[in-house]
Amino acid sequence: MDGVNGMSGWRWLYIIEGIITIVWAVMTVFLVPAHWSTAYFLTPADKAIMKVREEQMESYSGGTGHYTKQDILLAAKDITTWIHAPTQVAMVTILYGFGTFLPIILKFSFNFSTLEAQYLVVPVCIWGAIVYFVGAILADKYNARFWSVIICAPIGMAGYAILLVYDVSSGARYFATFLISTACYLCTGTNISWLGMNRAPDGKRAASLGILLTFTNLGGVISGQIYQTDASPKYTLGQAWSLGSLAFGWCGMWVLRTIYKRRERQKEELRARGWTLQAGEVWTDRVPEFKNQF
Known part of the structure; x- marks a missing residue:
């Protein structure tokens, strides 16, 4: 449409992307229900489950549905919050760097034209979407979020290692x-999911995710600095930094698994002793009744 x-x-x-966004935003007003009780796509059985879930969530947050400073403190005092956060920064650095600069890398590193570079980005992104979709389903079905990252991250590291060699064929x-x-899409989303499902009550979960997503934006800042114009065509700094970030995130996942496993062993011991929630005791993900997910 150039020149039209x-x-x-x-x-x-x-303009086209903006029109689609605006039209879809207007459609959501009519398509997205304001409450589960008015959701046209839920069956009576689904609504019964939603009712129980809402009651439980309200009880976790004090029965009012509002979050307090205590929820923020619970999130801030949990060491895993501060391990998930830098891990996410590392993962998002490669996500932003790869997603934003891939057309430029293809053009100047591979000597493709602008149009060819744009076309060649499409299959790569489609493949990433497929891996993300399949990986998310398998990780949820088999409760294997940790392993989805541990398996896929080294694959991404191998990709960056090949780009760093440079003296290989364009193919x-x-x-x-x-x-x-x-690696980059699945690893980023899995870390967020893994944090959220190991947090309770819902106020602590919201605060933990807020902290995580605040740090996430640093990944965008970093990615904009490591792919520099004068680094063409090898982009050594960008590829090496991304490789290191992915390795850092991979190590972070092992640390998190170690902590969650240790907590679960402690909870199993307390459950075996017949632990029960005492009057006035706050229900959180640290009580033995809550089982950590992996």
């Missing part, structure tokens, strides 16, 4: 982008 009505193609891209380097795509 005297406007550049990139302008039309933003091999293009294949490396698929290896990176295998």
Whole structure:
């Protein structure tokens, strides 16, 4: 559409994307129910489950549905919050760097034209979406979020290692982008999911995710600095930093698993002794009744 009505193609891209966003936003007003009780897509059995879930969530947050400073303190005092956060920074650094600069890398490192680079990004992103979709289903079904990252992250590391070598064929380097795509999307989303499901009550979960997502934005800042214009065509700093970030995140997941496993062993011992929640005791993810997920 370059030149249509005297406007550049990139302008039309933003206009079309903006129109789709606005139309979809208006549609959600009519399509998304305000409450589970009015959700047209829920069966009576689903609504019964939602009712129980809502009652339990309200009891966790004091029965009012509002979060307090105590929830924020619970999140801030949990050491795993501060391990999930830098791990997410590392994962998001490769997500932003790879997602934003892949067309530029393909153009200047692989000597493709601008149009060819844009086209070649599509299969890589589709592959990443497929891995994300399948990985999320398997991780949820088999309660294996930790293993989804531990398996996929080294695949992404291998991809960055190939790009760092540089003196290989364009085909091999293009294949490396698929290896990176295998890791960067799934690893980022899995870390968020793993944190959320190991938090209770819901106020602590919200505060923990808030802390995590606040740190997440640092990944975007970092990724914008490591892929520099004068580093073309090898982009050694960007590829090496991304490789290191992925390795750092991989190690962080092992640390988190160790902590969660240790907590679960302690809870099992208390459950075996017949532990019960005492009057006035706050129900959180640290009580033996709550089972950590992996």
